Amino acid sequence: MKRSVGAAALTAVPALAAAGGDSSGGGADTPAGLWPLDAVTVDPSRRRSGNQDLDAAFATVRPQDGQQVQEVPGGNRLGTDRGHRLEAKVTGHPSSADRPITCTTTTAAEQSPTQLRIDRPGYTNGSPWVTDLAPRTRTRTRTRTVVGVVGGHREGGDTADTSCSSCFGEQVRALHQQASGSP
Numbered sequence: 001m002k003r004s005v006g007a008a009a010l011t012a013v014p015a016l017a018a019a020g021g022d023s024s025g026g027g028a029d030t031p032a033g034l035w036p037l038d039a040v041t042v043d044p045s046r047r048r049s050g051n052q053d054l055d056a057a058f059a060t061v062r063p064q065d066g067q068q069v070q071e072v073p074g075g076n077r078l079g080t081d082r083g084h085r086l087e088a089k090v091t092g093h094p095s096s097a098d099r100p101i102t103c104t105t106t107t108a109a110e111q112s113p114t115q116l117r118i119d120r121p122g123y124t125n126g127s128p129w130v131t132d133l134a135p136r137t138r139t140r141t142r143t144r145t146v147v148g149v150v151g152g153h154r155e156g157g158d159t160a161d162t163s164c165s166s167c168f169g170e171q172v173r174a175l176h177q178q179a180s181g182s183p
Contacts (some may be wrong), residue, residue, distance in 0.1 A: 058179035092127035
């Protein structure tokens with residue numbers, strides 16, 4: 001289900017963490033600019049019943065000055081059907097910290113057939129799980145793949161030292177295709 005949001009309601013601030021900015025955006029360095037969102041796409045089962053196995057959403061961001069947001073700081077690919085044992089870089093900005101925290105870790109063998117798990121403290125809901133890290137290319141974009149986000153099981157895990165994510169599979173891929181308007 002695609003839900004439109006007003007331009008003033010939500011704004012993407014890419015590269016804020018890389019610039020060392022704070023999560024409020026107030027007075028922070030915004031090297032890639034502020035990008036108003038047009039719409040957010042959420043699976044109806046997540047909306048209706050809180051389906052933790054589809055704890056993912058996709059935002060459509062308005063172009064600015066003839067550019068898409070991915071062309072400025074660089075974009076990530078969506079990774080689906082990758083299995084349960086993945087090396088991932090996870091970055092989050094806990095409310096108790098002045099700056100984001102990052103670690104590279106391997107996901108646990110299996111939280112459940114529909115959930116990934118990492119055993120590291122301090123990550124925040126929505127932190128992306130990124131694989132396929134590569135050096136910057138000549139176009140200054142990075143080739144990375146998002147395979148999860150902190151959320152899913154019990155909205156992120158059983159304890160503060162455990163983070164979970166829905167396994168990204170066919171349903172998440174279909175939701176992404178719906179959001180992007182691609183076949």
